[in-house]
Amino acid sequence: MTFLMLRHFDPNITRARYYPPVPLRRLLTSWHPRILCVAMLLAALVFAGCSTGKNKPSMEEQRATRQHAQAARAFKTTTETNQNRITIPELDQLIYGYADRYFMVISSAADAIKTGNPNPAQRRIAHQIKLNGVQAINDIVSGNDPYAQVLDLVVSVTLQSILWIDEDQAGTIFGDRSPGLIKAMYTMRIEAWDLAARVLTQEQLEALDLMILEWRRAHPEVDQVAFVKFDNFASARSVGLLTDIKAGSGFLAPLSEASQVLKDWGRLTERVFWYSKRAPNVAAIQAEGAVNEILATPEVGSMLQDADRLEKIAESMPQTIDAQRRAFFAELDARQTLLTNSLTGVRQILAEVTAIGGTATMVASNTHQTLAALSDTLNIAERVGKTFHFDEPGGRRFDIMEYEATLSRLNEVVTNVHQFSLGADQIAQSEGWKKALRDMTDATDRRVDRAFSRLCLALGLAFLLAIAYRFISIRMTKAAGRTVREEP
Amino acid sequence: MNRQKKFLLPLVLIAALHAQGGSSLETVHAAELIANPLSQTNRSVILDEKTAFALTAGLSQYEQLPQLDGKCVSVGGAVPQFLIYRWLNEFTKLYPNAQFEARSGGSSGGLADLLAEQADLATMARPISEEEVARFQAKFGGPPGQIIVAQDALGIYVHKSNPLPGLTLAQLDAIYSREPKRGGGRPEFWSDLGVTGSLADQRISRHSPSSIHASHVFFQESVMLAAPFRFDVIPERTPGSQVQSVGADDEAIGFASVMFATARTRLVPLQASNGKYLLPTYQNTTSGDYPLTRSIRIIFRRPATGSMNPVAREFLRFAVSRRGQRSIALAGTYPLTVAQQTEALAQIAEAPTNETKTK
Numbered sequence: 010m011t012f013l014m015l016r017h018f019d020p021n022i023t024r025a026r027y028y029p030p031v032p033l034r035r036l037l038t039s040w041h042p043r044i045l046c047v048a049m050l051l052a053a054l055v056f057a058g059c060s061t062g063k064n065k066p067s068m069e070e071q072r073a074t075r076q077h078a079q080a081a082r083a084f085k086t087t088t089e090t091n092q093n094r095i096t097i098p099e100l101d102q103l104i105y106g107y108a109d110r111y112f113m114v115i116s117s118a119a120d121a122i123k124t125g126n127p128n129p130a131q132r133r134i135a136h137q138i139k140l141n142g143v144q145a146i147n148d149i150v151s152g153n154d155p156y157a158q159v160l161d162l163v164v165s166v167t168l169q170s171i172l173w174i175d176e177d178q179a180g181t182i183f184g185d186r187s188p189g190l191i192k193a194m195y196t197m198r199i200e201a202w203d204l205a206a207r208v209l210t211q212e213q214l215e216a217l218d219l220m221i222l223e224w225r226r227a228h229p230e231v232d233q234v235a236f237v238k239f240d241n242f243a244s245a246r247s248v249g250l251l252t253d254i255k256a257g258s259g260f261l262a263p264l265s266e267a268s269q270v271l272k273d274w275g276r277l278t279e280r281v282f283w284y285s286k287r288a289p290n291v292a293a294i295q296a297e298g299a300v301n302e303i304l305a306t307p308e309v310g311s312m313l314q315d316a317d318r319l320e321k322i323a324e325s326m327p328q329t330i331d332a333q334r335r336a337f338f339a340e341l342d343a344r345q346t347l348l349t350n351s352l353t354g355v356r357q358i359l360a361e362v363t364a365i366g367g368t369a370t371m372v373a374s375n376t377h378q379t380l381a382a383l384s385d386t387l388n389i390a391e392r393v394g395k396t397f398h399f400d401e402p403g404g405r406r407f408d409i410m411e412y413e414a415t416l417s418r419l420n421e422v423v424t425n426v427h428q429f430s431l432g433a434d435q436i437a438q439s440e441g442w443k444k445a446l447r448d449m450t451d452a453t454d455r456r457v458d459r460a461f462s463r464l465c466l467a468l469g470l471a472f473l474l475a476i477a478y479r480f481i482s483i484r485m486t487k488a489a490g491r492t493v494r495e496e497p
Numbered sequence: 498m499n500r501q502k503k504f505l506l507p508l509v510l511i512a513a514l515h516a517q518g519g520s521s522l523e524t525v526h527a528a529e530l531i532a533n534p535l536s537q538t539n540r541s542v543i544l545d546e547k548t549a550f551a552l553t554a555g556l557s558q559y560e561q562l563p564q565l566d567g568k569c570v571s572v573g574g575a576v577p578q579f580l581i582y583r584w585l586n587e588f589t590k591l592y593p594n595a596q597f598e599a600r601s602g603g604s605s606g607g608l609a610d611l612l613a614e615q616a617d618l619a620t621m622a623r624p625i626s627e628e629e630v631a632r633f634q635a636k637f638g639g640p641p642g643q644i645i646v647a648q649d650a651l652g653i654y655v656h657k658s659n660p661l662p663g664l665t666l667a668q669l670d671a672i673y674s675r676e677p678k679r680g681g682g683r684p685e686f687w688s689d690l691g692v693t694g695s696l697a698d699q700r701i702s703r704h705s706p707s708s709i710h711a712s713h714v715f716f717q718e719s720v721m722l723a724a725p726f727r728f729d730v731i732p733e734r735t736p737g738s739q740v741q742s743v744g745a746d747d748e749a750i751g752f753a754s755v756m757f758a759t760a761r762t763r764l765v766p767l768q769a770s771n772g773k774y775l776l777p778t779y780q781n782t783t784s785g786d787y788p789l790t791r792s793i794r795i796i797f798r799r800p801a802t803g804s805m806n807p808v809a810r811e812f813l814r815f816a817v818s819r820r821g822q823r824s825i826a827l828a829g830t831y832p833l834t835v836a837q838q839t840e841a842l843a844q845i846a847e848a849p850t851n852e853t854k855t856k
Contacts (some may be wrong), residue, residue, distance in 0.1 A: 017628070119587075167737075169739070171737075171742060174741050174744050174745050174759075175740070175741055175744060175759035175760060175761060176760050177657075177744075177758070177760040177761045180761065186693035191744075191745050192745060193743075195741060195745035195746075198738060198741065198798045199738065199742075202734050202735065202738060206734060211601075211603075211707075211709055212600065212601035212602050212603070212606070212736075214734055214735060215575035215578075215735055216575075216578065216600075217599045217747075218575070218734075218736070218737050218738070219575060219578065219579040219737075220582075221583070221737070222579075223579070223582065223828070226828070323538055341592065355690075416766055476791075
């Protein structure tokens with residue numbers, strides 16, 4: 010405007026002196042606005058001088074006057090609002106505003122629960138609250154019937170607040186993280202009823218409140234309450250209330266007066282425009298919700314659990330393998346030591362037995378010789394005795410051979426033991442025994458190898474599943490992003 | 498499963514009390530609550546289905562007429578109209594040809610419509626005043642008929658984490674009244690009511706139904722002795738939203754019918770005239786021991802000449818019957834005693850009838 014005025018008052022305009030149109034920003038930095046500012050300052054001083062006089066109110070008085078005027082305007086607005094019926098375009102704007110605030114308040118509360126929350130179930134449910142709520146409210150707002158819109162809005166928001174606050178689902182599910190959501194739900198309920206109070210009479214509000222309460226008591230099993238509409242209250246009362254409102258019993262224009270507005274294309278265009286602007290946000294929430302839902306399905310959840318488990322196994326496998334090897338070899342060493350000790354013991358016993366056997370043989374031989382000598386002696390004595398007839402009547406005749414036979418048997422036993430000990434020693438030292446030991450060691454080694462082969466196989470499988478998991482995640486994230494971009 | 502457990506809890510409690518030789522629920526609560534106020538939940542106050550059936554077993558059953566035609570209009574307060582809706586769900590099935598129109602209009606509005614012959618029945622959550630009776634006599638030449646159709650109690654709600662063990666009427670008056678008349682002091686913080694812990698230093702947040710509700714008027718007259726409410730009392734549009742506001746704010750206190758009890762709130766025992774702290778249970782309400790007991794009434798025209806609307810008459814008979822009382826007992830209010838039913842049926846029978854007249 011200023012720029013045009015300056016051009017207009019240049020009387021000697023020529024092509025050479027003509028100032029082409031310049032942007033306002035450049036103009037403000039040129040000399041034109043400086044002159045203008047000086048002129049405006051002078052003008053202001055002149056006008057200020059005109060207004061000064063003996064009756065000029067003080068600054069305090071001016072401020073008080075302004076405040077009174079503001080208060081009067083506010084009071085007038087309030088009384089006018091209460092006295093007059095609200096129009097459908099006004100109601101549309103109120104509903105749009107409410108939907109935007111709902112998105113902001115509930116999304117903030119849900120995001121606060123999700124932020125830094127290590128519990129995936131809580132994160133998913135919080136997102137579900139946001140998704141369902143925003144979808145339901147947007148669905149209601151994009152409807153064409155303003156009477157039903159108000160009722161549906163109140164029903165949906167009130168049922169959500171009953172579920173999460175009155176029935177304490179928020180406290181049960183989110184625990185210490187619930188206060189934010191509870192406050193958000195409560196705030197939006199109050200706002201929804203404030204909005205409804207612009208349209209419905211107090212009696213209608215109470216009737217609606219009790220209808221909602223009764224419906225909830227009759228349907229305690231319904232969790233997705235955000236999508237419940239007023240039409241679901243299939244009773245004579247609900248039909249009667251809607252008819253009542255459409256007949257103009259409340260503060261909204263009756264249907265007969267509003268029919269022209271309802272047919273207005275401008276209203277439809279505005280609704281489409283409003284919805285299309287918010288569609289990307291909704292789509293983004295939907296995409297994230299879809300990913301959450303896919304990840305939460307039992308099959309995918311099981312697979313991811315397996316992958317997680319295997320990933321953990323894979324991460325801990327080197328330590329596990331090392332620990333198992335150590336444990337195994339420690340046990341093997343202990344057994345080998347035991348075996349070696351046992352064999353040593355056997356050898357010692359065998360050596361001792363051998364020594365005993367040798368001694369026994371020598372003793373036996375000596376004894377035999379002694380006995381033989383004794384026998385000769387005795388034979389001589391017997392012959393002497395026969396010569397002298399000194400046998401006692403009834404007495405048993407002394408027979409040295411009994412002793413000899415006993416000693417012979419003892420000698421056999423000792424000899425057998427000796428042979429056995431020699432045999433055992435030979436077995437321990439034999440190739441067969443050594444082969445058996447080698448076989449046992451080989452078999453043990455094979456078992457160890459098999460065990461470690463299995464571990465290696467599990468390790469490989471774990472890495473494969475981990476890679477598959479990464480692949481699925483990347484694909485789903487990309488798919489989600491693509492869905493968002495493709496939304497109008 | 499969880500719901501079933503909650504559902505069974507009062508039954509088990511009642512059974513245990515009966516096994517103790519009929520000791521009252523209140524006695525147990527009084528002792529228990531002083532020791533641990535948070536042990537009490539609203540589930541011990543609300544009737545479950547089995548208890549409701551047991552309590553109404555002695556009431557006489559409704560005898561259905563072969564046919565009923567005509568129209569009846571009912572206008573009244575929110576809570577009574579809620580009961581009307583419950584009865585209508587069954588009544589309209591019994592008599593599909595009968596038309597019934599139920600409107601919310603507040604207790605006073607219902608009475609005004611009755612006087613203007615715009616309604617056949619007016620539902621009220623308070624007794625009819627002498628002035629209102631006089632207007633009836635002036636218009637119709639006789640007092641209106643009025644029957645009690647349900648028992649209700651005004652519960653004092655706090656957040657479920659609030660350890661407040663109980664309140665006297667003087668304390669309750671002091672919390673809400675701008676000019677306390679019972680000498681309960683001027684409590685501003687929860688510590689002024691004996692609450693300790695983290696809540697002690699928090700200010701009391703006062704909630705109330707808006708002034709058009711019968712419970713607001715009833716509380717003002719019964720507790721505050723008609724003194725005005727404090728300026729900082731937060732009015733709520735509907736009783737449901739008021740109880741929810743208490744559940745959403747751990748510093749809040751509010752009052753509403755026991756039928757609005759929720760899982761996030763706790764009903765506070767009130768000191769009765771005998772000194773005991775009582776909860777608004779069925780026994781305390783029907784006996785009148787609980788200080789804030791009220792009856793839900795239906796007022797009807799009883800013309801000296803002419804006849805009573807047959808649909809209205811049958812509806813009243815159905816409402817006080819065993820079937821009707823069971824229906825509302827499950828909605829959160831308390832059913833009539835046998836004596837109250839007998840009295841109500843006698844009142845209905847006194848009204849002249851003409852079965853053939855339809856409106």
